[in-house]
Amino acid sequence: MNTRRQERSGRWHRRVGRADLTAVPEVRRAVRALVGQWGEPGSADVAELLVSELVTNALLHTEEGALVTATVAPARLRVEVRDFAPGLPEPRVAVADESAHGRGLFLVENLADAWGVQAYPAGKVVWFELDGGQT
Incomplete structure (x- = not known):
């Protein structure tokens, strides 16, 4: 990983190098550490899984690296992966015969409280949000 920064505001950024799949476990651990005891039971597990899927997709399906940003607030966690x-x-709906491929966005769509894609002239941001269970 090229850049590592955690700010007091509950925001974390990391640049992941092109095709650096060894960075995925590091990103998962960093998001878990940022989230800590936040949210409902199991929130950190879901956040870890979903960030792993988005970062892996960005590294497998693009020619560049990715920028990962996670922001945690009392009511919401937002994770963005830009490629x-x-x-x-x-x-797409995962087919049993397709091994482990095709399940990433299906998981995001079904486990996140909100998610989406924002297009930019150079790439896109795929993001998800989890509710913290606090009002």
């Missing part, structure tokens, strides 16, 4: 490849991802 620099054209085209928007489309969730």
Whole structure:
């Protein structure tokens, strides 16, 4: 990983190098550490799984690295993964015969409280949010 920064505001950034799949476990651990005891029981597990899926997708399906940003507030966790490849991802229903492929966005769509894709002239941001259970 090229850049590592955690701020007091509950925001964390990391640049992940092109095709650096060894960075995925590091990103998961960092998000878990940021989230800590936040949210409902199991929230850290879901956040870890979903950030892992988005970072892996960005590294496998693009020619560039990715920028990962996580922001935690009392009521919400937001994670964004930006890549620099054209085209928007489309969730698809995973087929049992397809091994482990095709499940990433399906998991995000079904486990996140909100998610989406924001297109930019150079790439996109795929994001998800989890509610913290606090009002």
